[in-house]
Amino acid sequence: MPTNITAPSIAYGPLLPILIVLGAATVGVLVEAFVPAARRRLVQVIVAITGLLGALAAVVSLAGKTSRLVVEGAVAIDGPALFLQGTLCVLGVAGILLLAEDSLDSSGGDIVSNAAVRPGSRDDVRLLEHQGIQTEVYPLAMFALGGMLLFPACNNLILMFIALEVLSLPLYLMSGLARRRRLLSQEAAVKYFLLGAFASAFFLYGVALLYGYAGTVDLSGIFTATGNAGSSELLMYLGLAMLTVGLLFKIGAVPFQAWTPDVYQGAPTAVTALMASCTKVAAFGALLRVLYVGFGDVRWDWRPMMWGVAILTMVVGAVLAVTQTDVKRMLAYSAIAHTGFLLVGVVALNRDGLAGTLFYLLTYGFTTIASFAVVSLVRDSSGEATHLAQWAGLGRKSPLVAGIFAFLLFALAGIPLTSGFIAKFAVFRAATGDATALVVVGVIASAVTAFFYARVVVLMFFNEPAPDGPTVAVSSIYTYLAIAVGLAVTVVLGVFPQPILDLAQKAALFTR
Numbered sequence: 001m002p003t004n005i006t007a008p009s010i011a012y013g014p015l016l017p018i019l020i021v022l023g024a025a026t027v028g029v030l031v032e033a034f035v036p037a038a039r040r041r042l043v044q045v046i047v048a049i050t051g052l053l054g055a056l057a058a059v060v061s062l063a064g065k066t067s068r069l070v071v072e073g074a075v076a077i078d079g080p081a082l083f084l085q086g087t088l089c090v091l092g093v094a095g096i097l098l099l100a101e102d103s104l105d106s107s108g109g110d111i112v113s114n115a116a117v118r119p120g121s122r123d124d125v126r127l128l129e130h131q132g133i134q135t136e137v138y139p140l141a142m143f144a145l146g147g148m149l150l151f152p153a154c155n156n157l158i159l160m161f162i163a164l165e166v167l168s169l170p171l172y173l174m175s176g177l178a179r180r181r182r183l184l185s186q187e188a189a190v191k192y193f194l195l196g197a198f199a200s201a202f203f204l205y206g207v208a209l210l211y212g213y214a215g216t217v218d219l220s221g222i223f224t225a226t227g228n229a230g231s232s233e234l235l236m237y238l239g240l241a242m243l244t245v246g247l248l249f250k251i252g253a254v255p256f257q258a259w260t261p262d263v264y265q266g267a268p269t270a271v272t273a274l275m276a277s278c279t280k281v282a283a284f285g286a287l288l289r290v291l292y293v294g295f296g297d298v299r300w301d302w303r304p305m306m307w308g309v310a311i312l313t314m315v316v317g318a319v320l321a322v323t324q325t326d327v328k329r330m331l332a333y334s335a336i337a338h339t340g341f342l343l344v345g346v347v348a349l350n351r352d353g354l355a356g357t358l359f360y361l362l363t364y365g366f367t368t369i370a371s372f373a374v375v376s377l378v379r380d381s382s383g384e385a386t387h388l389a390q391w392a393g394l395g396r397k398s399p400l401v402a403g404i405f406a407f408l409l410f411a412l413a414g415i416p417l418t419s420g421f422i423a424k425f426a427v428f429r430a431a432t433g434d435a436t437a438l439v440v441v442g443v444i445a446s447a448v449t450a451f452f453y454a455r456v457v458v459l460m461f462f463n464e465p466a467p468d469g470p471t472v473a474v475s476s477i478y479t480y481l482a483i484a485v486g487l488a489v490t491v492v493l494g495v496f497p498q499p500i501l502d503l504a505q506k507a508a509l510f511t512r
Contacts, residue, residue: 011070014077016058017085018153021092022146024051028139037135044138045100049093051142055149056089067511073218074156076289079507081153083358084285088278091365092145094485095274097478098373099137110268110376110383111137112179134177140170141274148278152285155293155511157207157217157243160286164203164246167282168196171275175267180383188266195249195259203246209239219294220512226297240295240302247290250283253343254312257336261324264332269384272328273372273482276335277365284342284361288354291346293510299349306347307438314340314445322452327375327386330452331368334412337449338364344442345427347435355508356426359501363419363493367411370486373479374405377472385470388456393465398472402460404487409453411490414446419493426501 012019027047035043059082067078099111111133147167154160176189211217213235214225226236249256264272295302317337324330342364345357378385378394378401385391395402411418424446428439493500 008072014062014068014070015075017055017062017089018146018149020055020058021051021089021142021149024048024054025139025142025146027051028142032136032139040135041100041102041133044135045096048096048138048142052089052092052096052145056086056093059086059089067509069155069220069511071159073220074159075150075153076155076293076511077153078511079509080285080288080354080358083504083507084152084281084361085149087281087362087365088145088148090485091277091281091369092141092274094366094369094373094482095145095270095278096138096141097482098270098273098369098376099141100478101270101376101475102133110179110270111177112182133179137174137177137271140174144168144170144174144274145278148282151282152289154286154289155219157210157219160290161200161204161207164200164250164286167279168200168250171271171279172196174271175263175275177271178266178268181266184266185268186266188263192259192263199246199249199256202242202249206239206242206244206246209235209242213239219290222294223296223512226295236298237301240298241305243290244287244302244305247283247287248309251280251287251339251342252336253309253339254316254336257313257316257339260336261329261332264335265326265328265386269328269372269376273369273376276331276372277369280335280339280342281361281365284346284357288346288357289510292354293512303347303349306343307435310340310343310347310438311441312340313337313343314442318445318448321449324452325388327388327391327456328372330388330456331371331375334449334453335368337445338412340445341424341427341442344431344435344438347438348427348430350430351505351508353427353430355501355504356423356430358504358508359426359497360423362500362504363411363423363490366486366489367408367420368486370483370490371405371408371412373482373486374401374408376479377401377475378470379473380470388459390466390470391456392459392463394459394470394472395461396465401472404483406457406460408487408490409456411494413450413453415450417494419490419497422494422497422501 024047028044031040031043031047062077063082069076144167147163150163151167154163172189172193175192176186178185207217210222213232214222252260291302314337317333317340321330321333321337324333342357342360345353345360376384411420414420414424428442431439
């Protein structure tokens with residue numbers, strides 16, 4: 001046996017945000033085993049939020065230090081990674097607050113208390129009124145967030161695949177935990193799992209092809225190999241294409257977006273909010289690192305492909321959103337359109353484009369999580385009222401909630417004095433020049449999206465409410481806090497965006 005094997009050198013300090021979140025997830029598993037059921041939910045919420053705040057403090061302590069590669073070059077601790085990790089920690093706190101909500105449903109929450117019961121059975125009917133939830137959702141959410149923190153920092157494709165699975169598998173399970181409409185929820189979970197498995201297979205096969213091309217799975221090694229012309233370039237292009245399929249699936253880009261509306265509609269709204277905001281942030285971070293760090297020298301080869309994907313994503317998301325009658329499906333197609341807008345910043349291929357994309361991800365995440373929090377408040381006797389016809393006249397029944405939702409929709413549409421306008425302006429300005437045609441498509445798609453956002457606003461404020469229509473439920477402090485945080489960020493970054501824009505500009509530099 002060889003005796004000259006040396007143990008790898010691991011600097012644990014730069015990994016502290018990831019380790020804290022994964023440690024909190026592990027503590028959550030122990031809570032499930034040892035804490036009495038009556039106190040389990042409160043303990044899980046405290047553990048999760050404490051872990052995320054501790055991770056945020058660790059991110060802040062690392063900011064401003066020299067960027068470097070750790071764990072034998074497998075993890076990059078640089079500006080984009082820390083910016084996205086800080087964003088994910090705050091969004092994760094808001095997501096945990098929504099999961100902790102127990103006042104909106106008479107049974108104590110939108111999460112079922114036993115997900116293993118067959119939908120439609122007698123036990124399933126009794127679960128509708130069972131006081132309690134499946135508290136395993138909290139450690140599942142924390143494991144997913146831990147994978148999300150690692151995903152955009154990976155400089156090694158095998159580690160990136162592991163992070164992809166760590167963040168994905170809990171989300172597959174969480175999508176099927178809705179207390180009501182169990183069949184729809186389980187259908188969403190199965191669709192998400194099957195399509196996600198295919199996407200992961202494409203990703204892994206792409207990693208194998210790239211290893212055959214470069215002899216390494218480190219992005220820096222792949223970058224070095226792309227500078228040397230050779231007969232195996234076909235492996236590089238095939239590997240990059242398959243790798244990109246897996247990443248485009250996670251961000252919900254066309255033509256890999258089919259799962260998005262079904263999963264957004266079927267999953268519990270708190271899970272949808274966490275998924276819609278955090279997963280997109282982490283997946284875009286990984287996509288940016290792969291394209292900019294690993295394939296920066298061949299950017300003129302992959303750029304036309306990303307042009308096509310961006311245009312398709314903007315057009316499909318904007319056009320199909322107009323036809324939706326369910327508010328969660330409408331927000332899902334809105335998310336697809338925003339993915340296209342974000343890809344404009346990716347295609348810009350400059351530091352301003354990267355900074356604009358980072359800023360866009362932050363603003364979009366907070367606006368989205370607040371929007372789904374508002375959706376969870378509108379309810380009738382059967383639970384959430386998500387059909388758009390049920391929102392008619394909501395502005396007369398609850399002007400404050402309808403006004404907040406209208407403002408959030410204006411932010412998603414990119415109306416001035418909202419964070420959405422500043423974010424779109426940042427990515428479009430960065431792409432103006434050699435990608436002006438793409439910016440024109442983005443502006444037209446933005447005008448189309450403004451139509452269906454305005455339609456909801458008109459429905460809420462200018463239509464008569466139905467006599468037996470839904471009402472706005474009184475929630476606990478958890479949901480109100482999540483809405484307040486998302487709304488505050490949307491307002492402040494729409495009026496005073498410069499400090500965060502400067503921070504994103506400073507962070508927009510990858511380490512290779």
